Structure formats: C-alpha cells, structure tokens
Amino acid sequence: MYKNLIGTPSEILRQLSNSRFAALLRLSGSALASPSAAVSALSEQLQRLRLSMSAQITHALLHVSEPTETGNLATEVLVGLQDLLMEHWPNAASPTITCSISGDEDTAVYVLLTSEKQSCPAVYVSSEISVQNEIGASLKDLWQRYQDTGWTDLGLDWVKHPPLYPTSVTTNGILVLGINPSLNEKDLNLTSYKAKREVGPDYFGRLTRFMNTVEKQEQRFQAGFAAGATAEATVPWSHLDVLYVRETKQARFREEMGRAEVAQFIYEQALLTKQLIELVKPQLIIVANAFARELMGKDVNKDKTQGVWMGLKFTKEPDLHTGTYHCTSLPGSPPVFFTSSFAGSNPRSKSDDERLAWQIARCLHQLQTPGSLIALN
The missing domain is CATH 3.30.1330 (60s Ribosomal Protein L30; Chain: A;)
Structure with a gap:
C-alpha cells in the first residue's frame, strides 16, 4: 500500500x-x-x-x-x-x-x-512545477528568433501566436504526454491554461474519462479486491504536450519537417520538454501520440542517425514484471505506456482502454509493493 x-x-x-x-x-x-x-x-x-x-x-x-x-x-x-x-x-x-x-x-x-x-x-x-517558471522564457526567446527569420513569409504561421502550455505539471505522479495544443481562436491571447477535468467528447474530456478508469483500477489493487476494503490516495496525474506550437492538423509537422529550420524548431521545443520531464520525475509515463513517441527517441534507428530527437533511452524489450518498456534515461527508470491519441472524433475502444487502465494500475501497484523486482535490459 x-x-x-x-x-x-x-x-x-x-x-x-x-x-x-x-x-x-x-x-x-x-x-x-x-x-x-x-x-x-x-x-x-x-x-x-x-x-x-x-x-x-x-x-x-x-x-x-x-x-x-x-x-x-x-x-x-x-x-x-x-x-x-x-x-x-x-x-x-x-x-x-x-x-x-x-x-x-x-x-x-x-x-x-x-x-x-x-x-x-x-x-x-x-508538488506542482510551474511550466512558465521553468521554460517560459526559453520558449519566448525561441519564438522571437523564428519570428525574426520571416517564417510568416514562407507560409508558416506557427510563431504568429505565442506558445501555449499548462500552468503546472505534477511531480512524482503519472505524466501523460500529448503532441501539441490545437489552434483555437478563443485562446489566441493565452500563453498558459489549466485544463478542465470533466468527462466529455473533447480531448481532455476523453483523457479524463480514461484516467478516471485508471484511478478506479488503482483503488481495486490497493484494496486487495476485497469487498468493503478501503484504498489509499491514488497517484496524481498531469498532462504535458511535447510541442507548444498551436496546430490543429498534426500531419503538417511531418509535411514540413523536411526543411531544416522546421526540424530545428521542433527539436528545440522537444529538448525543453525533456528538461521538464527530468524535473517532474514521473512515476509512470503515458505517451498518447505516435509522433510524441518518435520525438522521445523511442524509434531511433540502430545507427542512431535518425530519430534521436530527445535522445531518451528505453529498455530493448518490455519488462516481464510491469509488462511495458522503461525509460532508463530518467530518474527511477519509469515505465512508459504507449497508446493512441485522445484527440479526434473517432471513438476509442472501450475494451482496449479498460485493459490498458488495468495494466497501468497493476504496474503502479507492483512498483509500490515491497520486494518487487524490475529487470531492466
């Protein structure tokens, strides 16, 4: 417990x-x-x-x-x-x-x-880490540099609006990684936000529903599945995007990445996110986007000539004890679960989400159980 x-x-x-x-x-x-x-x-x-x-x-x-x-x-x-x-x-x-x-x-x-x-x-x-205090100034400088290069003349409007990020991220909890905030006309003047945790059809509504399921499974494991047993507090979670540029059509990132200045712009944002992740020291990470997985460095090639990005290292195979990969570059080598995005209109598979929530809760329970052994390869 x-x-x-x-x-x-x-x-x-x-x-x-x-x-x-x-x-x-x-x-x-x-x-x-x-x-x-x-x-x-x-x-x-x-x-x-x-x-x-x-x-x-x-x-x-x-x-x-x-x-x-x-x-x-x-x-x-x-x-x-x-x-x-x-x-x-x-x-x-x-x-x-x-x-x-x-x-x-x-x-x-x-x-x-x-x-x-x-x-x-x-x-x-x-505790809560202020994103503004940690990387706000660096993001502002990055945006200013690319505004000065005349990107808007090249058809890229990514730096037309300021970067957008959550007000804070919780340390020592579950960190959910997305890819980037969408472009919303109502939020153009905002630089930070505190997402509502209400179940609904939008991105954070769907994410909240999933994390509620994780929490229920956590409580079942903590209570030992016994009727009437009480559970301790569950592990807190927070959300962070790997990139801070507002773009609704995420396919544009891959379309434009062939240009060196675009790849560099994405790379510098990813490094700032890596800095935040290291400060947060998550117990467990959920990566809910294929491109976010790539930017973490999970899909680097054998020669390490492509796909390095953040340069995070992972176990070669899923650990038999926790059932998933571990990021050996981060403190505590936290387990990392990869899943599809919570964005879009297509419904997520309820059975798949329930299975993943159970696996995450089981992993947390095993990490907190005295004497648990984790073999990192």
Whole structure:
C-alpha cells in the first residue's frame, strides 16, 4: 500500500495522521528560524524518541516545504538528519533516507521514520512545477528568433501566436504526454491554461474519462479486491504536450519537417520538454501520440542517425514484471505506456482502454509493493 501526499504542510500532516509508522516528527515555527535551529530541534525530538523506543530506525523520509524551492534548508537538514540518526542509533546499520522538496507559502519539515518492527506505506510527496517558471522564457526567446527569420513569409504561421502550455505539471505522479495544443481562436491571447477535468467528447474530456478508469483500477489493487476494503490516495496525474506550437492538423509537422529550420524548431521545443520531464520525475509515463513517441527517441534507428530527437533511452524489450518498456534515461527508470491519441472524433475502444487502465494500475501497484523486482535490459 502507498499514500500519495500533496498540498500545504497542514494538509500533508492530516493525510499522514492515520498511517502506520514508527514516528512522525514535524518542525515548524521558531524551530525553522535557521537551518541550524531546525537541526537542533530535530536532535531534541530524536533524543526523546530514542528513550521511548528500542526498535532500530531503518528508513527515514524527509520532506521540506519552503516558499521557494531553493533546497537550502533541505540540504542542511538532510546532512544533520544523517548524523543524528547515527548518533542516536549507533549500533544500527545506516538507514535509508529519502528527501523531497516542495514550494509552499508555509515552511515546514517532516521526518517520517520506519522501524524494523513497524512498517509504513511508501510515501510519495507530490508538488506542482510551474511550466512558465521553468521554460517560459526559453520558449519566448525561441519564438522571437523564428519570428525574426520571416517564417510568416514562407507560409508558416506557427510563431504568429505565442506558445501555449499548462500552468503546472505534477511531480512524482503519472505524466501523460500529448503532441501539441490545437489552434483555437478563443485562446489566441493565452500563453498558459489549466485544463478542465470533466468527462466529455473533447480531448481532455476523453483523457479524463480514461484516467478516471485508471484511478478506479488503482483503488481495486490497493484494496486487495476485497469487498468493503478501503484504498489509499491514488497517484496524481498531469498532462504535458511535447510541442507548444498551436496546430490543429498534426500531419503538417511531418509535411514540413523536411526543411531544416522546421526540424530545428521542433527539436528545440522537444529538448525543453525533456528538461521538464527530468524535473517532474514521473512515476509512470503515458505517451498518447505516435509522433510524441518518435520525438522521445523511442524509434531511433540502430545507427542512431535518425530519430534521436530527445535522445531518451528505453529498455530493448518490455519488462516481464510491469509488462511495458522503461525509460532508463530518467530518474527511477519509469515505465512508459504507449497508446493512441485522445484527440479526434473517432471513438476509442472501450475494451482496449479498460485493459490498458488495468495494466497501468497493476504496474503502479507492483512498483509500490515491497520486494518487487524490475529487470531492466
């Protein structure tokens, strides 16, 4: 079982309140006046904990919420935590420490400790990464460069309108990759959007319906398929296009890619997306477009002379444990599922979607199950 955490420090604490673990320590207020004050307060709490329990600590999860994701507080507290655990439990093997950081208006530090006699679910702390903050300026510069080259005179209107991207992407969750936003006359002045998650006939409506199915299957796996059993929170998901140019007819990309300047324009956007994916650190990726798959580098030829694009590396064959490919270039080598687009008017196969949703949920369950083995070839 696992629990996904997302939200403000108080919300995270509330989500942890019913979990089974050896101890949960929280620092706030004056204890966070400085990194040294935080380490000192943490030392006092660990000392009291050591006197009240005999079990050894085998794993610690450190989560730091800060107004800005600088990581300064987290870095010093992490070093202090490592020293303190060895000081208070000197005879124990060095415990595994996982650290995560999220930006928030309130500052808080959580330390979740697991002992050898008590177990807790794997904990995943999710946060939101601003696309504007990460690549907004680079996209603006890219558009300006191609506007200056007189592309509009060549019949390409791609840089006539500003790039379009989601306001944020969720870290440590499911990342759904599309290819590009459509050209919509109502949205010409927008540079970012927050897609509605309502089931409907449009792209995001169809995607939402599918992800709802994934979530239901996740809950079934977590509850052990037992009647009346309760499930933990499901893994959050977000959507990101590989390209940011507004184009309804996606066939135009392939039609124009023979021109070197067009290929370069697409390539530079794909590299910015790769940068975002690396920051997001997804647990699992769903690629819902054949061209997006190609731009990731999945279809590179043996000589690596064609189809490199992002240059991401994948396992040669689907993994027998998870039933799909893994991207070995990304942190954690997340599993990657390839499917057709959610765009268009043709209905998706309900049975195929149910089967894929079950496979994705099963994969997530296996990744969160202690002792699961994944062979990456």
